[in-house]
Amino acid sequence: MFGGRRVAVVMPARDEAEHIAAAIDSIPEWVDAVVVIDDGSIDGTGEVARARDRPGCPLLVLRTNGIGVGGAISTGYRMLHDLVDAGLLPNGDWAAVVMAGDGQMDSRDIPDLLAGLELVPFVKGNRFSHPEGLGRMPLQRRVGSRILSRLTGLATGQKVHDPQCGYTAVRLSAVRHWGWVHQWSGYGYPNWWLLKLAERSIPFKEVPVRSVYRNEKSGIRVRRFLPKISVLLFAGLWRRGIGWYLLRRKDGRGNKASLATSSAISCSWFGSWVALAGIPLVATASIFAALAAATVAITGFSIARILDKTEVQRRLNPN
Numbered sequence: 001m002f003g004g005r006r007v008a009v010v011m012p013a014r015d016e017a018e019h020i021a022a023a024i025d026s027i028p029e030w031v032d033a034v035v036v037i038d039d040g041s042i043d044g045t046g047e048v049a050r051a052r053d054r055p056g057c058p059l060l061v062l063r064t065n066g067i068g069v070g071g072a073i074s075t076g077y078r079m080l081h082d083l084v085d086a087g088l089l090p091n092g093d094w095a096a097v098v099m100a101g102d103g104q105m106d107s108r109d110i111p112d113l114l115a116g117l118e119l120v121p122f123v124k125g126n127r128f129s130h131p132e133g134l135g136r137m138p139l140q141r142r143v144g145s146r147i148l149s150r151l152t153g154l155a156t157g158q159k160v161h162d163p164q165c166g167y168t169a170v171r172l173s174a175v176r177h178w179g180w181v182h183q184w185s186g187y188g189y190p191n192w193w194l195l196k197l198a199e200r201s202i203p204f205k206e207v208p209v210r211s212v213y214r215n216e217k218s219g220i221r222v223r224r225f226l227p228k229i230s231v232l233l234f235a236g237l238w239r240r241g242i243g244w245y246l247l248r249r250k251d252g253r254g255n256k257a258s259l260a261t262s263s264a265i266s267c268s269w270f271g272s273w274v275a276l277a278g279i280p281l282v283a284t285a286s287i288f289a290a291l292a293a294a295t296v297a298i299t300g301f302s303i304a305r306i307l308d309k310t311e312v313q314r315r316l317n318p319n
Helices: 020-025 045-050 069-085 107-116 139-156 189-199 222-246 259-283 287-316
Strands: 006-013 033-039 059-064 094-098 122-126 168-171 204-208
Touching (some): 006 020, 006 069, 020 045, 033 045, 045 059, 059 069, 069 189, 107 168, 189 222, 222 259, 259 287
Parallel strands (some): 006 033, 006 094, 033 059
Antiparallel strands (some): 094 168, 122 168
16 A cells, blocks of 8 residues: 555556566565556566566456557556456555556656645656656657657647656546546557546646666557657547537536637637648748738637637636
């Protein structure tokens, strides 16, 4: 237990036979349960995990058939719910911490993640803010993370410093009511979570965590991953914008944009796209007309962003 809360670690792993034992052994003794999801490994990862010994702490190893890291994590959450409901784990206020089986998440950061749950239902790591720095994180990862940080900020209307960090803690009671947790199975699940939290005005917090890079091999290919997640974020931006401002739907906390805010953001947003689309048409006639259209587009997007950030903060801090 930690601070009166029971703690479980959900550990997704695929072909991590070389690292899974050390990852499991690094988990603090006060953790109440560990669920390892062996997602289609062909190197004996599951067998290595089952051989570990954690006295007084259930260690469960589940086998899935390559459903993806997001699907593996949601499977771990489901298993914890099932075990609690069946009385195989004690009732109580549970937190689930996600630690990857590749050893890139330092267990010394777990207390900081859990402490954040006193304020919000979901906490994620931020490797960029830890005083020890980024260590041996590859340059292309750093650049890609920075780009996705900007895009995620635009899509959610909030500052997100390290959207790709999968080191997280969540109140298990909250996950029961978040059906969208199980709707994204592959890489990019941290972005999916942030988009869905933003749509529903559910607050989250980032805390500094260590960046650990050794000789692990990642399954992520940045050149493929970056465009795919960029499309996901762009679609999420449109989905939230249409829901909040065009249709004026209530979010998960019952908040609804005022008519004035909805009108201002909708006009600025769509007017900017019209101006942007018109640039090639007017450019043939006058360069000054093209510059004017570009100025209108930039101004409109800026206004929409400022108003959106204000609306996000109003919903997150209603008092």
